[in-house]
Amino acid sequence: MPDPIVLCDNLVKIYKVADLEVVALQGLDLEVNPGEVISIVGASGSGKSTLLNILSGLDTPSAGSCIVDSNDLTRLTQAQRIVYRRQIVGQIWQQSGRNLLPELHAQANVELPQMLSGVGSTQRSKRAKELLELVGLGDKLHKKPSQLSGGEQQRTAIAVALANEPKVLLADEPTGELDSVTAGEIFALFRTLNQQLGLTIITVTHDATIAAAADRTIAIRDGRTSTETVRRETMLEKVEAHMPTSSAVIGLSSRTHRESILIDRAGRLQLPKEAIEKLPFKGRAEVRIIDDHVELWPILES
Numbered sequence: 001m002p003d004p005i006v007l008c009d010n011l012v013k014i015y016k017v018a019d020l021e022v023v024a025l026q027g028l029d030l031e032v033n034p035g036e037v038i039s040i041v042g043a044s045g046s047g048k049s050t051l052l053n054i055l056s057g058l059d060t061p062s063a064g065s066c067i068v069d070s071n072d073l074t075r076l077t078q079a080q081r082i083v084y085r086r087q088i089v090g091q092i093w094q095q096s097g098r099n100l101l102p103e104l105h106a107q108a109n110v111e112l113p114q115m116l117s118g119v120g121s122t123q124r125s126k127r128a129k130e131l132l133e134l135v136g137l138g139d140k141l142h143k144k145p146s147q148l149s150g151g152e153q154q155r156t157a158i159a160v161a162l163a164n165e166p167k168v169l170l171a172d173e174p175t176g177e178l179d180s181v182t183a184g185e186i187f188a189l190f191r192t193l194n195q196q197l198g199l200t201i202i203t204v205t206h207d208a209t210i211a212a213a214a215d216r217t218i219a220i221r222d223g224r225t226s227t228e229t230v231r232r233e234t235m236l237e238k239v240e241a242h243m244p245t246s247s248a249v250i251g252l253s254s255r256t257h258r259e260s261i262l263i264d265r266a267g268r269l270q271l272p273k274e275a276i277e278k279l280p281f282k283g284r285a286e287v288r289i290i291d292d293h294v295e296l297w298p299i300l301e302s
C-alpha cells in the first residue's frame with residue numbers, strides 16, 4: 001500500500017461561540033490513498049464541511065492529528081499555511097460566486113492563483129489555456145462568469161483549483177446548484193482529471209448518484225467516521241489486505257461494492273443506524289472474540 005496522502009487521527013474540532021462549545025468533529029479518523037476519489041456523506045451538521053475546511057487549511061484542528069502530503073496541519077505556521085493552501089490543495093465550493101471573481105474572464109480567473117504563486121505571465125497564460133481546454137472550455141477563455149452556465153462556471157472553478165497543480169482537490173457540494181445531468185458531467189470530469197493527472201479527489205455531497213460514483217464513500221455521523229462503502233475491484237483488494245486490523249465487514253452486496261464500519265485507533269466503532277434498529281438489545285452487549293472476528297451478543301440474565 002502507498003503511504004496515505006491524507007491521514008487524520010482522532011481529529012477533534014470544537015467551535016467556541018460566546019459561552020457555548022460546539023463539537024463539530026469528535027475523534028474522526030480518515031485515511032485516503034493517493035489517486036483515490038472519495039465522497040463524504042452525512043446528515044446536515046455531521047461535520048463534513050468542517051472536515052473539508054481543516055483539510056484545506058482554512059481551519060485548524062482543536063486536537064488530534066491531520067497530515068496531508070507530509071504537511072502536519074496542526075503545526076503549520078501562517079506562512080506555511082499560505083503555501084499549503086496555494087500548492088498542495090485546490091478547493092471548489094457549491095456557490096460559484098465563492099470560486100470565481102465576477103469581473104475577471106475565465107482565463108484571468110485561472111491565471112490569478114498562479115500569479116499569487118509567482119508564476120510568470122507567459123507560463124501562466126499557457127497553463128490557464130491548457131486547463132480550460134482540459135475542462136472543456138477551450139472556446140470560452142474570455143467569457144466572464146455571468147456569461148457562463150452553472151456547469152461552465154463549475155468547470156472554470158475546477159480549472160482555477162488546479163491552477164497551481166495541487167495534489168488534492170477538495171470539493172464541497174460542487175454539484176449542489178446543478179441539475180442532475182450537468183452534475184453527472186462534472187463528476188465525469190472529476191474522474192477524467194483523476195485518471196489523467198492522478199489527482200486525489202475528496203468531495204462532500206448530498207447527491208446519492210454522485211456519492212456512488214466515487215471509489216469509496218465515507219459516511220460521517222456526529223463528527224466521526226461511521227461507515228464506508230468501497231467500490232472497484234482494485235480498491236477492494238487493497239482494503240481486504242488491510243482489513244483484519246482496520247475494519248469489520250458488515251455487509252456484502254456484490255464483489256465491487258462492500259460496506260464496512262470503521263474501528264478507530266482507540267477501538268471505538270459506530271454501528272450503522274440500520275444495524276442498531278435491528279439489534280434485539282440496547283445499551284450493553286457482550287463481546288465475543290472468535291478466531292478472526294468479533295461478535296456482539298445480548299447480555300443474558302442469569
Ligand SMILES: Nc1ncnc2c1ncn2[C@@H]1O[C@H](COP(=O)(O)OP(=O)(O)OP(=O)(O)O)[C@@H](O)[C@H]1O
Nearest residue numbers: 015017022023024043044045046047048049050051
Ligand atoms: N464557524 C462555526 N462556528 C460555530 N459552529 C460551527 C461553525 N462551523 C460549523 N459549526 C457547527 O459544527 C457542526 C458541524 O457543521 P458542518 O458545517 O461541518 O456540518 P455539515 O455536515 O457540513 O452540514 P451541512 O450538510 O448542513 O453543510 C454543526 O453543529 C455546525 O453548526
